[in-house]
Amino acid sequence: MSQLTALRIHPVKSFRALTLDSCLVEPWGLAGDRRWMLIDAQSEALTQRQDPRLALFEARIEDDGTLLVGHPDADAPLRVPTPVPGPDALGPVSVFGHGFSAPVADTPEIADWFRKLLDRELRLVHLDVPARRPRPATTSLADQYPLLLTTSSSLDALNELIARDHPDLAASAGPVPMERFRPNLVVDEPTPWAETGWRRIRIGEVEFEVVQQCGRCVMTTVDQESGVFTGQQPLRTLRKRRRFEQEATFGMHLVPLAPSGALRLGDPVTVLDAGPLPQPA
Known part of the structure; x- marks a missing residue:
């Protein structure tokens, strides 16, 4: 699990x-x-x-x-x-x-x-x-929705796509780290991109609605250690390989469902409802 x-x-x-x-x-x-x-x-x-x-x-x-x-x-x-x-x-x-x-x-x-x-x-x-703050879902000062979830296998798959398209760049720059995407939650789901088909999940004792894929912007090109723009990756590859409805995407927006509770590292992640995986444009 x-x-x-x-x-x-x-x-x-x-x-x-x-x-x-x-x-x-x-x-x-x-x-x-x-x-x-x-x-x-x-x-x-x-x-x-x-x-x-x-x-x-x-x-x-x-x-x-x-x-x-x-x-x-x-x-x-x-x-x-x-x-x-x-x-x-x-x-x-x-x-x-x-x-x-x-x-x-x-x-x-x-x-x-x-x-x-x-x-x-x-x-x-x-x-x-x-x-x-008037929003479709009550949220903090996040861009759109309360939480952002990513998976380690999807990041691995993305780095493989970058290496395939730009081997010289990937060799010199190294893999893109998860920090570039600024998620709240990272899950070790073994199947790349599986999260794009999730509709409702439970992490530990808390259930979430999986609302939509997260559209990505130039912030993914900022080195979070040095505070500088690093070039076009990973945004360039996302736009080419993982574009949905004209947006480059990575990660999923979540909305907590009652009752809420606490999350802890190591909590199991259970998919309660899923749909067909969307296909990139």
Whole structure:
């Protein structure tokens, strides 16, 4: 039986992943996942699409709710208390053109800390109540849906496709690591691409609806260790070999189904409902 082999959250959207041994599942995703994000002067979300250096930032949430942010070039970590909810704390926020209001941690100290590292004016937003963000499925500050699942065998198959199409590049660059896809859950399903046919699954004690394949973008070309764009892979091969409805895809979006619970590394993965495997365009 397949099992859960990696469990990750991103306390701040587009920052480095934080690996966990266990985590609570909430209706809008894993506890602590993507509840904070940076916004620019136009109140639009800043992600690695616009600035790959965000991959160098680390963040975690302390027991009292304080956000602790670190960076290799920072003199000291940044500590940000959770904004107190209230009309005065709310500000306009946009994620890819979809607007809503959320508490903004807007202080000179925060702005100065990020300005020194990224040379731009930025503010931090905290999504205290996920229902503030209107989406088809209630979610955190993730792009579309509460969770993203990938499988190790599909990554192996993708790297084989890259090596077949571009042997010289694959030999020099090495295999694409899973971190490029920024999943919450990694499963050791033995059959490549099997997850594209899943409709409902159970991991440990939690059931999920498998909503759709995840369309991939230029963020998959960012080296998560150095914070730089690396070229066209794996996006080029995904566009050629794994394109569905005009999108390059890798991984599956999940929505938790009641009752929720906790996930732990090693939890078994059971497919409760499946359909025919979609064929690439």
